[in-house]
Amino acid sequence: MKYQKQILIIGLAFVCQWSQAQNTTTWTNGHTYQVVFADNPTWFQAQDAAATMTLDGATGYLATFVTRAEQEFVISHLGGGSYLNQLWLGGYQDTLDPNYSEPYGGWKWITGEPWLGVASDDPVLPRADAGFNNLYFDLGPEGYTITWWQTGGVNDYAATPSAAYGYPARGFIVEFNVAAKVTAILRAKALGDGNLEIVAAINPPVIPHDCVLQSTTDYTSWTAVSTNSFPSSGMVTNIVQTTNSMSFYRVELK
Secondary structure: OOEOOOOOEEEEOOOEEEEEEEEEEEOOOOOEEEEEEOOOOOHHHHHHHHHOOEEOOEEOEEOOOOOHHHHHHHHHHOOOOOOOOOEEEEEEEOOOOOOOEOOOEOEEEOOOOOOOOOEOOOOOOOEOOOOOOOOOOOOOOOOEEEEEOOOOEEEEEOOOOOHHHOOOOOEEEEEEOOOOOOEEEEEEEEOOOOOEEEEEEEEOOOOOOEEEEEEEOOOOOOEEEEEEEOOOOOEEEEEEOOOOOOOEEEEEEO
């Protein structure tokens, strides 16, 4: 699996300013997910903003948690449910659908992927936790998906949330149909005590991302020297005790 981080500011006139989060992750489906924070956007504003974002030529859209496996992976690798609370997702209730009914009929993902449903505890269905398809505070229907309950669970919400109730939207999760690209470089420096300082850096810097520093003398058999997790700087320093001046080093990303 690969991860990527980018820092962008995307402006929408007369709406708000969107601040892209510090981490991005690519799931096993080859899709990349990013977090964008904003001051109480509507679902439609979030949808429009996601569509202006691109990654390696792929256009973004509000993330769709079709299965629980996808949901749990994205939530765990983008900071956890509390960090990702109250972010718009790409699900909506189509009132024109022949199968529309309250509270569970007519739900769809904006990508056209199948809506399998949500559940509090199911090995396949996205985790809803509690409150899915309750009426809004003003007793109006809720027809758009958002992460909720400090866990990243899927909940339905009004397209225009009211901050007066204490539960504004905090932004959205955007998805791209492309895998993030991460490169790694090494810098070596001989120390006065005979040891070698090796700095591994990944571009762009990401969290989380593990790496294994490996060495070889013949290019064919690599031996692990150390295992590290990159901090926010994207750089890891290793002090290597070396007795062979002909050793070569590489970093394997996990």
